[in-house]
Amino acid sequence: MIRRKFGWTDVKVPIVGQGTWLIEDGSSGHLRDNNNNNQLPINTLRIGLELGMTHIDTAEMYGNGRAEQLVGEAIAAGKREDVFLASKVLPSNASYERTIRSCRQSLKRLKTEYLDLYLLHWPSSSYPISETMKAMEKLVSEGMVRYIGVSNFGVEELKEAEKALHNERIACNQVLHHLGYRGMEKSILPYCAKQEIAVVGYSPFGHNGSLFSSSLQSNNKRRLLEGIAIRHGKTPRQVALNFLTSRHPNIFTIPKTSNPNHVRENSESVGWSLAEDEVASINKAFPLPVHDGPLEMI
Numbered sequence: 113m114i115r116r117k118f119g120w121t122d123v124k125v126p127i128v129g130q131g132t133w134l135i136e137d138g139s140s141g142h143l144r145d146n147n148n149n150n151q152l153p154i155n156t157l158r159i160g161l162e163l164g165m166t167h168i169d170t171a172e173m174y175g176n177g178r179a180e181q182l183v184g185e186a187i188a189a190g191k192r193e194d195v196f197l198a199s200k201v202l203p204s205n206a207s208y209e210r211t212i213r214s215c216r217q218s219l220k221r222l223k224t225e226y227l228d229l230y231l232l233h234w235p236s237s238s239y240p241i242s243e244t245m246k247a248m249e250k251l252v253s254e255g256m257v258r259y260i261g262v263s264n265f266g267v268e269e270l271k272e273a274e275k276a277l278h279n280e281r282i283a284c285n286q287v288l289h290h291l292g293y294r295g296m297e298k299s300i301l302p303y304c305a306k307q308e309i310a311v312v313g314y315s316p317f318g319h320n321g322s323l324f325s326s327s328l329q330s331n332n333k334r335r336l337l338e339g340i341a342i343r344h345g346k347t348p349r350q351v352a353l354n355f356l357t358s359r360h361p362n363i364f365t366i367p368k369t370s371n372p373n374h375v376r377e378n379s380e381s382v383g384w385s386l387a388e389d390e391v392a393s394i395n396k397a398f399p400l401p402v403h404d405g406p407l408e409m410i
């Protein structure tokens with residue numbers, strides 16, 4: 113798995129990581145193990161780690177903490193320092209005291225002493241960003257967090273967050289990014305590149321995979337991706353992940369899967385190149401939106 117420098121940090125992070133929203137719900141259906149104890153997502157995360165997909169993205173919100181527990185079990189088998197572990201605090205918990213408390217609780221569920229990256233899940237309407245960032249700096253100074261990030265932030269919100277920090281810098285903005293929604297490429301990506309803020313694109317297959325399960329199936333867009341995939345001996349999803357991450361050195365992606373075959377497939381989506389005319393035809397079929405558009409939040 114190819115790694116890239118993560119924004120201004122010295123850390124090299126795999127271009128393709130692993131998301132964990134809904135890993136606890138057995139949505140891989142028939143693949144759920146008989147004892148219903150979520151061994152399958154744990155094993156899948158471990159396979160992903162072995163394949164170099166060491167960036168794991170989770171959140172206190174996912175399964176009300178259950179996703180973090182499963183991640184904790186998955187990473188317990190290996191060396192903690194081999195994992196780039198990210199979690200998120202809910203905006204409703206983003207006061208100074210509660211941000212620190214949320215982080216401690218995440219660490220407990222994840223069975224680790226530190227997070228590599230701690231994100232504010234989306235801008236809070238309850239607490240000023242200065243209060244949350246103060247707590248984030250405290251967490252860094254106490255060794256519980258290595259890098260501070262945000263998620264679903266537009267450029268103006270990012271500027272506010274940057275201004276609110278005194279000793280640290282924003283390392284990451286995690287935003288929606290899939291073929292059907294490339295809005296962040298318009299102004300968020302250029303701003304983040306200028307500020308050396310890593311951009312992690314979430315829901316690369318559409319929300320919970322919806323882009324591939326429905327709208328693409330019956331149209332030219334699907335045929336286009338299939339044609340390109342066949343030429344490279346790849347799958348349409350691999351083409352999508354390659355396209356999303358290959359045109360800019362500052363983008364990462366975090367597909368979620370609880371299926372061992374799917375995680376293998378996702379791991380082979382980078383390390384090869386689309387031809388210029390293929391990039392052009394994907395650009396034409398999946399154009400940038402006119403406006404930046406709203407950022408979705410989950």
Ligand SMILES: NC(=O)c1ccc[n+]([C@@H]2O[C@H](COP(=O)([O-])OP(=O)(O)OC[C@H]3O[C@@H](n4cnc5c(N)ncnc54)[C@H](OP(=O)(O)O)[C@@H]3O)[C@@H](O)[C@H]2O)c1
Nearest residue numbers: 131132133314315316317318320321367368369370374410
């Ligand atoms: N910051 C935010 O506000 C925010 C919002 C949404 C998501 N996220 C993060 O981003 C991650 C990814 O987003 P997402 O979970 O919404 O959607 P996604 O990764 O785009 O799609 C996940 C869906 O695609 C399926 N899938 C994955 N790989 C596949 C493959 N190779 N072949 C066939 N199906 C495949 C999965 O099913 P199987 O499990 O059966 O493979 C699942 O149904 C989340 O898990 C979360 O960590 C962050």
